[in-house]
Amino acid sequence: MELTRRDAAAALAALGASGGVALGARFAADRGERPEEDGSRDGDDVPADDEAVRETLTAVASVVYPSEVAGVSEFVEGFLAGRLDGSAHATGVRETVAELNHLANTWHGAPVADLDSADRDRLLREVGADTAEEDPGGTTAERVRYYVVNELLLALYASPTGGELVGIENPQGHPGGAESYQRGPQ
Amino acid sequence: MSGAESVGDERSAPDGVDRTPVTDADVCVVGAGPAGALVADRLAGEREVVVLDAGPRFDPEDRLARQERAIRPFYDRPDVWGVGGERDAHENAGDRSYPLNHARVKGVGGSTLHWQGMVMRLHEDDFDSASERGVGADWPVDYADLRPYYAEAERELGVAGASDNPYAPPREEPHPMPAFQPSYSDSLFAEACESLGIDMHSVPNARNSEPYDDRSPCVGYGTCQPVCPSGAKYDATVHVERAEAAGATVIDRAPVERLEHDGDDRVAAAVYATPDGERHRQEADAFVVAAGGVETPRLLLLSASDRYPDGLANGSGHVGEFFMDHLFAGAGGTLDEETRQNHVGFYTSACDQFYDEADESQAPFKLEFFNYAGPSPVESALTGDDWGDALRDRLRDEYGNHVAMGALVEQLPDADSRVTLADDRTDDRGNPVPRIEWTVGDRALDTIERANAIQVEVLEELGADVEWVAGPDATGPAYHHMGTTRMSDDPDRGVVDADCRTHDLENCWIASSSVFPTSGAMNPTLTIAALALRVGDDVAGWLADES
Structure with a gap:
């Protein structure tokens, strides 16, 4: 099933984006406090740039999205074009991607995008993102679950194409109109 | 942001x-x-x-x-x-x-x-x-x-409402907007209710079914409650x-x-x-x-x-x-066919038939036919320890054939x-x-059981496997x-x-x-x-x- 830029736009319509506007005071205020580091993060990490975020999330999407989904790169790129704004969320994504790549380099000798699919899957499980509950201010595992894995799953399954994969063309979060609930199975 | x-x-x-x-x-x-x-x-x-x-x-x-x-x-x-x-x-x-x-x-x-x-x-x-x-x-x-x-x-x-409810109190004029159309699952319930002699009717929503007061009509975000x-x-x-x-x-x-x-x-x-x-x-x-x-x-x-x-x-x-x-009473289960749930976050059909049977021992209650029974796939996708094809398969298994009814029951002032x-x-x-x-007094708790009995009867007539009942022990406030x-x-x-x-x-x-x-x-x-x-x-x- 082909994901399109339209799906990316639909995901953004569901989740919101304002596009590159940094709102100074609020940006600082809503970053919030981070708990104690869990020791797996290099204090010298710097937030990933947009290109690294796109490459990394596209690579992770190839693992967490179903195998029949095509057009992942364009979908992720389109989605992130709106998500990587000046918000605290965008900062969290960048920082967490940098952490994940640091771990990929340390444990597997290459950033996430350069790992093969099996190693990406293994890395995510080694980090603990499979069993962690998402938490934007939690451990590395919880933040990878929040900012990377669930970020991608939310984008996919709140879009019409992602919804259709599991039987609902107007999933929660998608403004797909007030007619689909009236229709029977196709 | x-x-x-x-x-x-x-x-x-x-x-x-x-x-x-x-x-x-x-x-x-x-x-x-x-x-x-x-x-x-x-x-x-x-x-x-x-x-x-x-x-x-x-x-x-x-x-x-x-x-x-x-x-x-x-x-x-x-x-x-x-x-x-x-x-x-x-x-x-x-x-x-x-x-x-x-x-x-x-x-x-x-x-x-x-x-x-x-x-x-x-x-x-x-x-x-x-x-x-x-x-x-x-x-x-x-x-x-x-x-x-x-x-x-x-x-x-x-x-948004209609005047098709024979149990509603008298009204002097139509609602400002037409009612939302019944859902697909309402049509499934309608057959079961008809065979049981239970009336279904529309339900008034403070939600635009068409542009009104310079506000948008409903576009189906599906998260009405809470935003x-x-x-x-x-x-x-x-x-x-x-x-x-x-x-x-x-x-x-x-x-x-x-x-x-x-x-x-x-x-x-x-x-x-x-x-x-x-x-x-x-x-x-x-x-x-x-x-x-x-x-x-x-x-x-x-x-x-x-x-x-x-x-x-x-x-x-x-x-x-x-x-x-108000006390909640509910029941739900699954059918062996698609029910098209969780497209919207409101319900479109109800039953007030039993409301005015109320007396000293039975409280007034109304029945609701849900359009949001069972899990929402996007919410389910964010939990669990699976991803990729395994997650897709789980979501397909979980979603698609749930049905549920709710009810609100009066409690007496105490x-x-x-x-x-x-x-x-x-x-x-x-x-x-x-x-x-x-x-919460016994009249309300007894009435929850009465509502449950009707709900289970409807669901069984529908052919559902009844998987949960929210009765007196599981009730909560509305x-x-x-x-x-x-x-x-x-x-x-x-x-x-x-x-x-x-x-x-x-x-x-x-x-x-x-x-x-x-x-x-x-x-x-x-x-x-x-x-x-x-x-x-x-x-x-x-x-x-x-x-």
Whole structure:
């Protein structure tokens, strides 16, 4: 099933984006406090740039999205074009991607995008993102679950194409109109 | 701003807003929920009106981020609108724990920000429970008294409905908008109900089925409860903005801590706090308390004085007593066919057939046919330890064939079910927090079983495997706080009179479901709105007489 830029736009319509506007005071205020580091993060990490975020999330999407989904790169790129704004969320994504790549380099000798699919899957499980509950201010595992894995799953399954994969063309979060609930199975 | 954690910090961020009192105010309204907003809008064109609300103004630009909070598992329901913490601390002491902070939103718009938006009129017998059903209390007003206000409330909120409900009370005109069409799953239920002789009909929604009042029609976000990003669902910011356009002043983050009275049994001022730590006195000729079924009695109790040692407007001793909610009864299961759930977050068909069978032993109840049974795939996708094809397969297995019914059941007023002030616990400003003792009597519990029996019968007729039943042991509140400043003609038996004016203080009204002597089983907000419009008229008349 082909994901399109339209799906990316639909995901953004569901989740919101304002596009590159940094709102100074609020940006600082809503970053919030981070708990104690869990020791797996290099204090010298710097937030990933947009290109690294796109490459990394596209690579992770190839693992967490179903195998029949095509057009992942364009979908992720389109989605992130709106998500990587000046918000605290965008900062969290960048920082967490940098952490994940640091771990990929340390444990597997290459950033996430350069790992093969099996190693990406293994890395995510080694980090603990499979069993962690998402938490934007939690451990590395919880933040990878929040900012990377669930970020991608939310984008996919709140879009019409992602919804259709599991039987609902107007999933929660998608403004797909007030007619689909009236229709029977196709 | 994108991202659920990017929601603005309206509760504590400095904002430079002038929150000093308004001079020469005619009316001070406490609370910017639907009741306060409607009263303010009613009076703002002719009078100097100031509205004080304990919570913040919410940025409309944050609605998608709040929706993301509603979907993401990290966030609990109170997180969506920033409820909780010491500001909203409370105690539970009754038979049943009451999840107060799941049941309210503090801020401009109040709990209509997170409500589902169902707006039925109470039935005629609901106003005469003691006379017609032999239990509860009669209201000092009848359906006929409220009928024109119900019609006006439907226009103000924007209600989509139809006149196909043979059990609804009489109405004088069509709803402002056509009803939402039945869902696909409604059509499945219809066959089962027809064979059982159970009637289905449309249900009125405070949600635009077409463009109305410069607001969008429903676009199917599916997260109505707790947030509608499109604005199709009515919320009280509509009337707050209208009141402000007409000249009203709305001060947010200004919790009223006490009402002060003068020597003539009139309220003289509302004392409120502001984020800078200051306290102010808002004087006015008339006061309308519209702070909901818990904070309204709390404010009156906090306002105790030497003259009124048991709290303001509490000559009857009933302030805080008779706390009621509607009880939920439900059942659900799965079919061996697709049911098309979770496209929208509201329901489109109901059954009021059994409502007026109510008597001493059976409470009124209504049945609802859900359009949101079973899991929402996008929410399920964010939990579990699977991804890729395994996750897709799980979502396919989980979604698609669920059905469910709900019901709301009346509970009788009971003086022992009540809101008081906690002895030892205080909020962020040092004021005693509300203490809730919520009790539910046998009539309601027995009626839940009756509703369950009908629900299971319908589901079995439908061919469903019934997988859960929410009966007397699993019931919970519908988040409708009622009864704590009850209405009565007799000053010894109630806090407010038939005009919702306090018996003890002639310039103080209460606009809230807290004045309901009984609750019926219909969602309360349309009745709250009708009473608020009526309060607005009464205040206007009183002010005219005074001047």
